Amino acid sequence: DTGVSQDPRHKITKRGQNVTFRCDPISEHNRLYWYRQTLGQGPEFLTYFQNEAQLEKSRLLSDRFSAERPKGSFSTLEIQRTEQGDSAMYLCASVAGNTAGELFFGEGSRLTVL
Amino acid sequence: AQSVTQLDSQVPVFEEAPVELRCNYSSSVSVYLFWYVQYPNQGLQLLLKYLSGSTLVKGINGFEAEFNKSQTSFHLRKPSVHISDTAEYFCAVPPPNTGTASKLTFGTGTRLQVTL
Numbered sequence: 001d002t003g004v005s006q007d008p009r010h011k012i013t014k015r016g017q018n019v020t021f022r023c024d025p026i027s028e029h030n031r032l033y034w035y036r037q038t039l040g041q042g043p044e045f046l047t048y049f050q051n052e053a054q055l056e057k058s059r060l061l062s063d064r065f066s067a068e069r070p071k072g073s074f075s076t077l078e079i080q081r082t083e084q085g086d087s088a089m090y091l092c093a094s095v096a097g098n099t100a101g102e103l104f105f106g107e108g109s110r111l112t113v114l
Numbered sequence: 115a116q117s118v119t120q121l122d123s124q125v126p127v128f129e130e131a132p133v134e135l136r137c138n139y140s141s142s143v144s145v146y147l148f149w150y151v152q153y154p155n156q157g158l159q160l161l162l163k164y165l166s167g168s169t170l171v172k173g174i175n176g177f178e179a180e181f182n183k184s185q186t187s188f189h190l191r192k193p194s195v196h197i198s199d200t201a202e203y204f205c206a207v208p209p210p211n212t213g214t215a216s217k218l219t220f221g222t223g224t225r226l227q228v229t230l
Binding site for chain 2: 004033040041042043044045048056091093102103104105106107108
């Protein structure tokens with residue numbers, strides 16, 4: 001499968017624990033995006049990378065959130081000291097160059113914080 | 115900032131009936147507009163996009179959308195739906211003039227429920 005893959009698909013954790021999600025984009029795509037989607041809402045932009053550089057972060061991304069893309073390939077999104085409000089689907093998407101809007105999404109990582 | 119409004123959160127429709135999913139955008143400048151579809155337990159995928167040129171855009175699975183500048187709308191239509199079209203549909207727009215044409219702002223979504 002040459003699409004965007006995310007791992008794990010589901011994560012249940014207790015409040016206060018740290019969690020990390022991984023995204024493997026399509027190999028030739030240099031831009032990688034993280035979005036968050038809650039029930040009944042559309043995806044909300046969190047952050048994006050061009051190669052290994054993190055170019056923009058949303059105000060939604062509190063200091064408990066950190067994202068990396070160390071070699072310009074896969075990316076990780078870590079949430080420290082999780083809160084119940086962090087429960088959501090975390091979506092990763094990638095795109096080649098500056099192709100307008102043709103984001104290729106993974107199936108998402110669903111986080112449930114108890 | 116650019117935004118889109120999807121007026122209908124749910125649209126129930128019978129199989130083989132036509133459907134229109136509404137999307138209005140806010141902008142006074144040229145826009146790009148997109149429709150994405152999310153099937154149950156799957157990631158979002160691009161249905162169609164408007165960048166420039168013809169205002170009638172055709173997408174996958176028989177869907178089309180019409181860009182209407184005077185009404186600031188980009189409604190999605192299909193003349194005859196199938197059960198397999200049951201999904202969540204999102205309208206989206208990127209920020210203007212920032213060079214990040216893929217950083218999209220999504221609407222709240224419209225759930226299309228097709229029944230027999």
